[in-house]
Structure formats: C-alpha cells, structure tokens
Amino acid sequence: MIYDVVVVGAGPAGCAAAQSCAKKGLSTLCIEEHGTIGYPIQCAGLLSVAAFDECRVSQHSVLNTVNGARLISSKDNALHFDAKKTKAFVVDRGVLDKEMAIAAADAGAEFLTKTALFDLNSTSVRTQGIHGKREFNYHILIAADGPRSTVARLMQMKRSNIYLAGIQADMKFDMDLRFVEIYPDASPEFFGYAIPIGIDRVRIGLCGQTNVMERFNAFRKKFGDVFTNLVTGTIPLGVMPKTYGNRTLFVGDAAGFVKPTSGGGVYTGVRSARHAASVAVAACSQDRFDDNFLAQYEHRWQADFGDMLISGLRFFKLRQQLNSEDIDRLICAMNDPDIIEAIIKYGDMDNPVPLIKKLMRNPSIFTVMSTLMRSRFRSIFKEQIKSV
Numbered sequence: 583m584i585y586d587v588v589v590v591g592a593g594p595a596g597c598a599a600a601q602s603c604a605k606k607g608l609s610t611l612c613i614e615e616h617g618t619i620g621y622p623i624q625c626a627g628l629l630s631v632a633a634f635d636e637c638r639v640s641q642h643s644v645l646n647t648v649n650g651a652r653l654i655s656s657k658d659n660a661l662h663f664d665a666k667k668t669k670a671f672v673v674d675r676g677v678l679d680k681e682m683a684i685a686a687a688d689a690g691a692e693f694l695t696k697t698a699l700f701d702l703n704s705t706s707v708r709t710q711g712i713h714g715k716r717e718f719n720y721h722i723l724i725a726a727d728g729p730r731s732t733v734a735r736l737m738q739m740k741r742s743n744i745y746l747a748g749i750q751a752d753m754k755f756d757m758d759l760r761f762v763e764i765y766p767d768a769s770p771e772f773f774g775y776a777i778p779i780g781i782d783r784v785r786i787g788l789c790g791q792t793n794v795m796e797r798f799n800a801f802r803k804k805f806g807d808v809f810t811n812l813v814t815g816t817i818p819l820g821v822m823p824k825t826y827g828n829r830t831l832f833v834g835d836a837a838g839f840v841k842p843t844s845g846g847g848v849y850t851g852v853r854s855a856r857h858a859a860s861v862a863v864a865a866c867s868q869d870r871f872d873d874n875f876l877a878q879y880e881h882r883w884q885a886d887f888g889d890m891l892i893s894g895l896r897f898f899k900l901r902q903q904l905n906s907e908d909i910d911r912l913i914c915a916m917n918d919p920d921i922i923e924a925i926i927k928y929g930d931m932d933n934p935v936p937l938i939k940k941l942m943r944n945p946s947i948f949t950v951m952s953t954l955m956r957s958r959f960r961s962i963f964k965e966q967i968k969s970v
C-alpha cells in the first residue's frame with residue numbers, strides 16, 4: 583500500500599497536518615516515537631486565544647486564562663498590562679496534544695505510537711518500535727518531528743543553528759491568576775517566566791543558551807523550594823533555508839517555525855501544518871510531487887507569518903545586547919499610560935513585531951534607544967531603526 587501522506591511526529595503540528603489531510607480524504611499515517619501522545623510535555627502551555635483556536639480543541643486542556651502580563655526588571659520596576667479580558671489560555675499540553683490526535687484519528691488518520699522513523703528514501707520511511715522494523719510508502723512526507731528533526735538530518739537539509747535550552751517546573755506559589763510575569767533578567771539571552779496554572783500553583787521557567795540550569799536554580803528561589811514536573815526542552819530559532827524538497831514538507835519546530843520573541847511555536851506550527859496539508863491535498867489530486875509544485879508551501883507560510891519570523895529574529899539578536907540596566911531603563915521609559923494603552927490595544931502575542939516597531943517610534947522610548955545606540959549598539963540599532 584502507498585499512503586498519500588505519512589506524517590512523522592504527533593505533536594500539535596503533526597496532529598493538525600494529519601487531521602487536515604485525513605479530513606480531505608487522503609490516506610494518512612502518523613508515526614510517533616513515544617507511547618503516549620503529548621508526553622513528555624516540553625512546553626509552558628501559554629497559548630494566545632488565536633493559537634488555542636487554531637488547535638480546534640475543546641476547553642478540556644485549559645488550566646487557567648490570563649488577561650495580561652507584568653514585565654519585571656532586576657530593580658523591581660514593573661510594567662503592568664491588563665486587557666481586562668482573556669488574552670491567553672494556559673493549557674496542559676499533554677491533554678491538548680492527545681485531543682488533537684483523537685480529532686485526527688476521528689477524521690480517518692491512522693496512528694502508530696512507540697514507533698520511530700530511523701531511515702528514509704524518496705518514497706518510503708523505515709521505522710522501528712513496538713511492531714519491529716517496518717517500511718511505509720508515501721506520496722508526500724510531512725516532517726513534524728520537532729526541534730531535532732530526524733527527517734531533516736537524514737535528508738541533509740540545512741537548519742538554523744540557534745537553539746535555546748528551556749527548563750521549567752511547577753511550584754506551590756500564590757500569584758494573581760490573571761497575569762503572567764516576565765523576568766528578562768532571569769536569562770540574559772531571553773527571559774524567565776512565571777505562569778499561574780491554578781490556585782497556589784505556578785509554572786516557572788526560563789530559556790537561554792548558556793548556564794541555563796544554574797540560572798534556573800537561582801530564578802526559582804523567588805518562588806520557594808518545592809517543585810514538581812521538571813521539564814527540559816529545546817527551542818529552535820530561525821527557519822531552515824528550504825522547507826520543502828524530495829516529496830517532503832517541514833512543519834512546526836522541525837522547520838524552525840518558533841517565534842523568536844517568545845519561544846512560542848504552537849501557533850506557527852499548527853498554521854504551517856494546515857498550509858502543508860492544503861499543498862499535500864493539491865499535490866495528490868494533481869499527481870504532482872516535484873519540488874516546483876511543492877514550492878507553493880513555502881509561499882503560503884511566508885505570506886502568512888514569514889515577515890514576523892524574520893523581524894522576530896532581529897529583535898532576538900537585539901535583546902541579547904541589552905543588559906539589566908538597559909532593560910530597566912526601557913521599562914521605566916515605557917511606564918506611561920499612553921504606551922501601556924497602546925500595548926494593550928495593539929499587543930499580539932503571535933505577532934509582537936508591529937507593536938515593537940510602533941513603540942520604537944515613541945519619543946521617550948526612542949530617546950532611550952538612541953542613547954543605547956550612541957553607546958555600544960550603534961550597528962544593531964541602526965539596522966533596527968532602518969527596518970521600522
């Protein structure tokens with residue numbers, strides 16, 4: 583038998599791709615190396631309302647809803663945004679992924695768990711696992727196998743070389759359930775976070791490139807001693823130069839579709855999967871599996887969120903140049919009712935770039951930025967300000 587589509591990986595991107603393909607009548611097989619879909623969890627579970635909607639699931643996975651955030655500097659200066667309505671869901675990713683897999687299976691996709699891809703050629707994959715060694719033929723392969731994509735490695739596809747290590751834990755701590763807290767100083771390359779997941783429960787973590795465990799241990803002390811559910815994971819930043827080829831479409835983390843400003847990858851991952859499924863449906867109906875045809879996948883995701891990823895990577899690089907004092911000065915400059923109102927009005931977790939660009943045009947923020955530019959960031963800020 584030849585499957586129309588084989589999907590490798592049953593994370594949100596893989597499940598969304600499998601569901602959309604099966605729903606359109608394509609014979610679809612989804613292969614997952616772990617026994618239980620959704621586990622181990624490697625995610626903080628903070629999804630914007632749009633990202634959550636994109637997953638097309640019930641509210642079963644929702645642990646909490648949040649209305650805004652507090653951005654807290656090393657000197658305890660804080661910016662507080664309260665949209666007074668739900669801006670994001672905090673979910674249990676294990677429950678969410680499983681529900682997405684069930685939806686895909688209900689649409690007709692077959693699932694093989696405890697089965698890992700270990701080899702492939704241009705029309706079949708070889709797997710090993712609970713059913714021994716097997717081979718599956720396909721017309722189109724959708725690589726949704728996460729940040730360390732085996733498919734990308736086997737196909738010798740070039741990938742971005744920026745990876746962040748993430749580490750988080752759930753702790754007993756009393757915080758306002760309505761707000762996420764962001765601590766830029768907890769990780770000089772990125773930030774630390776505290777996300778309320780229920781009464782007296784908080785999920786705290788950080789991402790970075792160096793000394794991540796040490797920084798995490800220092801950061802978590804703010805929240806007490808006892809922690810459960812220690813999670814570690816990898817976040818790839820930067821899209822691979824070519825996201826298709828050899829009958830294969832790369833989606834989600836496998837392609838590097840993570841927002842460089844937040845490390846969130848569910849929204850872009852699921853959207854990329856829906857684009858890949860549309861292209862797979864067209865390819866199967868027209869019997870066209872050549873690279874020229876599959877290139878339309880890249881046009882689709884680029885038109886959807888490509889600019890945001892490119893600008894986001896610039897802001898990621900810029901953020902790395904800011905020290906605690908710079909961030910404190912920026913937070914103080916932004917602590918103005920008009921700016922906060924603009925953040926609440928225009929802030930979009932899935933695409934923060936337009937807001938950041940808008941803020942950089944604000945006179946008081948511009949003054950702080952210009953001072954920084956005159957000192958040690960001349961070339962970086964010049965690049966940023968040119969792009970605004």
Ligand SMILES: Cc1cc2nc3c(=O)[nH]c(=O)nc-3n(C[C@H](O)[C@H](O)[C@H](O)COP(=O)(O)OP(=O)(O)OC[C@H]3O[C@@H](n4cnc5c(N)ncnc54)[C@H](O)[C@@H]3O)c2cc1C
Nearest residue numbers: 591593595615626627628699728748815834835846847848
């Ligand atoms: C600490 C941390 C916190 C995060 N917090 C957030 C957040 O709050 N919000 C957000 O949007 N994003 C967050 N992310 C990012 C988010 O988890 C990912 O972007 C998202 O899971 C990507 O989905 P995916 O389906 O592309 O890949 P994954 O979820 O990684 O799924 C890939 C699947 O492929 C399987 N697989 C891998 N190799 C093989 C193989 N050879 N054969 C078979 N199966 C294979 C894996 O087992 C896995 O199930 C976080 C990441 C980390 C590390």
